Every structure is written in structure tokens, then in C-alpha cells.
Amino acid sequence: MPDFPDISKSLELYARANKLIPGRTQLISRRASQFANGVSPVYADHAKGSRFVDVDGNEYIDWVNAVGAVILGHADDVVDRAVKAQIDRGSLYTLNGPLEIDLAEELVETIPSAEMVRYTKAGGEACAVAARIARGTTNRDVILFCGYHGWHDWYQSANYLVDPESGEYPFAGIEPTGVPRALAGTAIPFTYGDTAMLEALFDEHAGKVAAVMMEPVRSELPDPGYLKAVQALSRKNGAVLIFDEVSCGWRLRVGGVQEYLGVTPDMTVVAKAMSNGYPMGAVVGSQEVMEPAGRMFVSSSYWSDNTGLAASLTTIRELKKRDSERRFEEIGESLRTTIDQAITDSGLSGRCAGLYTNPGVALDLPDPRLASAVATLFIQEMARRGIHTYMGFKATLAHTEEDIRITGRAASESFSVIKKGLDAGNLDELLQCDIKKEPFRRLVK
Numbered sequence: 001m002p003d004f005p006d007i008s009k010s011l012e013l014y015a016r017a018n019k020l021i022p023g024r025t026q027l028i029s030r031r032a033s034q035f036a037n038g039v040s041p042v043y044a045d046h047a048k049g050s051r052f053v054d055v056d057g058n059e060y061i062d063w064v065n066a067v068g069a070v071i072l073g074h075a076d077d078v079v080d081r082a083v084k085a086q087i088d089r090g091s092l093y094t095l096n097g098p099l100e101i102d103l104a105e106e107l108v109e110t111i112p113s114a115e116m117v118r119y120t121k122a123g124g125e126a127c128a129v130a131a132r133i134a135r136g137t138t139n140r141d142v143i144l145f146c147g148y149h150g151w152h153d154w155y156q157s158a159n160y161l162v163d164p165e166s167g168e169y170p171f172a173g174i175e176p177t178g179v180p181r182a183l184a185g186t187a188i189p190f191t192y193g194d195t196a197m198l199e200a201l202f203d204e205h206a207g208k209v210a211a212v213m214m215e216p217v218r219s220e221l222p223d224p225g226y227l228k229a230v231q232a233l234s235r236k237n238g239a240v241l242i243f244d245e246v247s248c249g250w251r252l253r254v255g256g257v258q259e260y261l262g263v264t265p266d267m268t269v270v271a272k273a274m275s276n277g278y279p280m281g282a283v284v285g286s287q288e289v290m291e292p293a294g295r296m297f298v299s300s301s302y303w304s305d306n307t308g309l310a311a312s313l314t315t316i317r318e319l320k321k322r323d324s325e326r327r328f329e330e331i332g333e334s335l336r337t338t339i340d341q342a343i344t345d346s347g348l349s350g351r352c353a354g355l356y357t358n359p360g361v362a363l364d365l366p367d368p369r370l371a372s373a374v375a376t377l378f379i380q381e382m383a384r385r386g387i388h389t390y391m392g393f394k395a396t397l398a399h400t401e402e403d404i405r406i407t408g409r410a411a412s413e414s415f416s417v418i419k420k421g422l423d424a425g426n427l428d429e430l431l432q433c434d435i436k437k438e439p440f441r442r443l444v445k
């Protein structure tokens with residue numbers, strides 16, 4: 001069995017961060033407690049293609065890829081060349097840059113719902129802009145939503161609708177502290193797939209619903225007709241239908257889930273993978289819903305930053321050039337087959353479930369309360385073997401069959417450790433770390 005990697009420099013930095021940075025990281029998904037804390041690397045030194053090297057010099061195959069933000073592979077030569085060339089010409093001008101128009105034209109050509117475009121620098125920010133535009137366009141306040149849409153007040157205010165006693169917050173231990181209580185009731189969650197619930201919410205808030213904002217797909221495809229039914233209800237009630245494709249966009253189809261499923265919303269939010277690791281986000285939509293934004297206060301200095309625009313334009317063109325849709329299917333299916341085989345070889349029961357763009361390990365456990373310990377042990381044992389992953393895998397175009405083969409071997413050995421721990425009832429003894437904190441939990445499924 002391989003030794004545990006030396007991650008002492010990572011842990012030193014993490015201890016220093018504790019004094020300087022509240023919460024230690026800028027993104028909750030980067031906290032050490034989200035992985036095998038004490039075994040998984042915490043700080044990276046550099047990254048290229050499908051791999052990164054941590055500050056202690058250990059190399060890992062990366063299946064997290066900045067939670068999906070990296071899509072072509074780390075430090076992609078073509079995107080980085082375009083960004084470097086732009087840096088030499090200036091990143092932020094006093095005037096507007098023509099790349100704003102070039103990217104808008106590319107987005108309009110690519111995303112079915114896009115006729116007009118606004119930019120941001122992040123996904124949550126773009127969701128907040130979409131909420132503002134939808135409210136301004138309809139002159140209504142209530143937003144019905146499902147899925148995760150970032151850290152902003154409009155969305156986090158929904159936590160006030162949740163019973164604090166039950167602890168049902170989207171992140172364990174993180175409460176809506178600092179979010180104005182006055183916003184309670186302005187953003188209301190609904191359950192994915194439950195058309196009757198959505199209809200009832202429309203009835204309850206008749207004439208007040210500005211928008212329905214939802215992730216059209218997360219890990220599985222919806223029942224046929226579901227998104228069409230949501231669209232029909234939104235139309236009937238005069239609400240703007242917004243697809244948040246920040247996480248589900250780009251990999252399945254470059255034009256998004258909406259292209260794949262043939263349902264065109266009124267507005268779409270994109271970010272993350274659109275620029276392969278450079279900050280960018282966008283709200284796109286029909287002229288009818290977007291045009292009134294010209295009369296709303298939606299404005300920020302760095303939204304015009306040319307490096308993000310150059311990165312995004314190049315990334316989208318490269319996705320098209322590199323036959324990304326077919327490649328993601330190939331990589332995802334190959335990974336799924338390999339992980340399935342690893343599960344079978346270990347004697348565990350389960351499968352690699354979910355869409356090929358977001359496959360994840362789903363084990364049948366004797367007791368569901370063991371899930372966190374098993375997930376932590378899997379992450380720990382994979383880290384030990386040079387694989388950085390959650391229970392789910394987010395591929396890039398840089399991942400090769402060799403990466404999948406190495407990952408499969410590591411998974412096979414890791415599942416065997418889990419099987420032994422389950423059989424002997426000593427999972428805790430095998431863990432070199434605390435059990436992973438509640439993973440990123442969405443307000444509603």
C-alpha cells in the first residue's frame with residue numbers, strides 16, 4: 001500500500017490562513033474539510049492538462065478541475081496564448097473593447113436562448129444580475145427557484161424559510177447570517193421534478209412571480225416533458241424562465257442543456273467553464289426580457305475586463321474545434337465503465353451513476369449512516385494514490401485513457417480498502433482524518 005503523501009507545506013499554509021482568512025478559503029468547496037483533511041492536498045503550486053502539483057511537490061490526476069471551471073484542461077496553451085496576447089495589449093481599457101461584441105455574437109450563435117448578452121465575473125454574480133433583470137422586466141418580486149445559485153442575498157434569503165432547528169441550511173454550519181430578514185419570502189424553493197408543487201406555488205403567489213430560476217439538469221436527465229411543463233407554467237403565469245447553466249452547461253452541448261433537451265428558456269446564466277479558468281460569467285436571453293436591463297442599474301468596472309473576454313471567446317471556439325461533445329461522452333462513458341469494473345472487482349455493490357458529464361460513485365451500503373465515512377475513506381485512499389477527486393468526477397478534454405486507467409486502478413484498490421473496513425466494521429480505524437464535513441448541500445434537490 002502506498003505511503004500517505006507528505007502534505008506538510010499544505011497544512012502549514014492552511015494553519016497560516018486560519019489567522020488571516022475567515023473560513024480559510026474563498027470557496028467552501030476548497031476547504032480541507034471537504035476532502036480527506038490531513039491527507040488530501042490543500043494548496044497547489046502549478047497545474048497543466050489533467051494534473052496538478054501541490055506545494056509539497058506531489059502530482060495528482062485532477063477530477064475536480066476547479067469544480068468544473070476548467071474544461072479544456074489546466075493552463076490550456078491556446079487559451080493562455082490568447083490571454084497573454086491580450087495582456088500585452090492591456091487588460092482593462094478606459095474605453096469599451098470590441099471583444100465584448102465578438103463574444104456576444106459568439107454566445108448568440110451558440111446558446112439557443114441568447115439574443116442579448118450581459119457580462120459578469122462569476123456565476124453567483126450572474127445569477128444576481130439575472131434576478132435583477134427578471135424582477136425589473138416583470139415589475140414583480142418573487143423568484144421561485146431550485147438548485148444552487150450562489151452566495152448573494154436574493155438567493156440566500158431563502159434560508160430564512162428553513163427551520164433553523166432542523167439544521168437544514170445549504171451548507172452545514174453556515175447560516176444566513178448577514179442576509180436581510182426583510183428578504184424572507186422573496187425567493188422560494190421548489191423541488192426538481194415536482195410540477196404540482198411549482199403550480200401550487202404559482203397559485204399561492206399569483207401575479208407576484210417574476211421568475212423561475214433553475215438548474216435544468218444536475219446529475220441526471222429530467223423526466224421527458226418536465227422542463228416543457230415548467231416552461232408552460234412560467235409562460236401561463238407571466239414569469240421569466242431562467243436556466244442556470246453555470247455547472248451543467250458547456251460539457252453536454254456547447255449550447256448547453258437547453259440545446260441537448262430542446263427547451264429554450266427566456267434567460268440563461270453561464271459562467272465557470274466558459275473561460276477555462278479565467279473569471280467570466282454572462283446572462284443571456286431574449287431581446288424582450290434583456291432589453292429593459294439598459295434602464296436598470298447593472299454596472300461594474302471589471303465586467304469589461306478583456307482577459308476574461310479573450311479567454312471565453314477562445315474557450316468556446318476551442319470546444320467547437322476539438323469536437324468536445326463527442327469527446328466528453330467518450331471520456332465519461334470510459335470512466336464510468338472503468339469505475340463500475342473497479343466496484344465489481346472489489347466485491348462492493350454499487351455503480352458509477354449519473355450523466356456521463358458528471359458520473360459519480362454510488363455504493364449500496366449496509367447502513368446509509370456510513371456514507372460520509374465511506375466517502376472520506378474513498379477520497380483519502382484516492383489521494384494516497386495520486387488522484388484528487390470527490391465521489392463524483394468532472395472531466396476535461398485533457399484527460400486521457402491513461403489517466404482513466406490509472407484512476408481505475410487506484411479506485412479498485414480504494415474500494416478494496418472500503419470493503420475490508422465495512423466487513424470488519426472498522427472504517428474509523430482506516431481513516432487518517434476526520435470524517436468529511438457535510439458536502440455542499442443544495443436547498444432543494
Ligand SMILES: Cc1ncc(COP(=O)(O)O)c(C=O)c1O
Nearest residue numbers: 122123124125148149150246247
Ligand atoms: C448552478 C450554479 N450556479 C451558480 C454558481 C455560483 O457560481 P460562482 O461560484 O462562480 O459564483 C454555481 C457554483 O457552483 C453553480 O453550480
